[in-house]
Amino acid sequence: MNRFAIIVTIKLKPGMGDTFEPHILKNATAAVRDEQDCHMFHVSRAEDDPDTFFFYEVYTDAAALDVHRETPHYKKFFEDAGDMVSDRSIQKVTVINPENIA
Numbered sequence: 001m002n003r004f005a006i007i008v009t010i011k012l013k014p015g016m017g018d019t020f021e022p023h024i025l026k027n028a029t030a031a032v033r034d035e036q037d038c039h040m041f042h043v044s045r046a047e048d049d050p051d052t053f054f055f056y057e058v059y060t061d062a063a064a065l066d067v068h069r070e071t072p073h074y075k076k077f078f079e080d081a082g083d084m085v086s087d088r089s090i091q092k093v094t095v096i097n098p099e100n101i102a
Contacts (some may be wrong), residue, residue, distance in 0.1 A: 037064030
């Protein structure tokens with residue numbers, strides 16, 4: 001069965017990377033731990049720009065992403081860190097080899 005995923009690129013306001021990082025890591029951990037339909041939430045940081053982050057999130061389906069955005073941990077993350085973001089892009093994709101998801 002295929003899975004739904006998003007690839008997110010976050011550009012922060014200058015100098016916000018170190019402040020932002022613990023917020024997104026807490027959100028990612030809670031998503032995988034507390035959401036039955038969140039199978040993976042990887043957070044990466046650009047080596048050449050400490051204010052650029054990438055997320056790779058895998059869900060059972062698109063509806064599970066909507067559920068994620070209504071969770072207390074997501075709302076807390078957005079409340080605490082949303083103002084640090086200067087730009088965000090989201091690419092929706094289909095995972096065609098979900099057997100490789102841990």
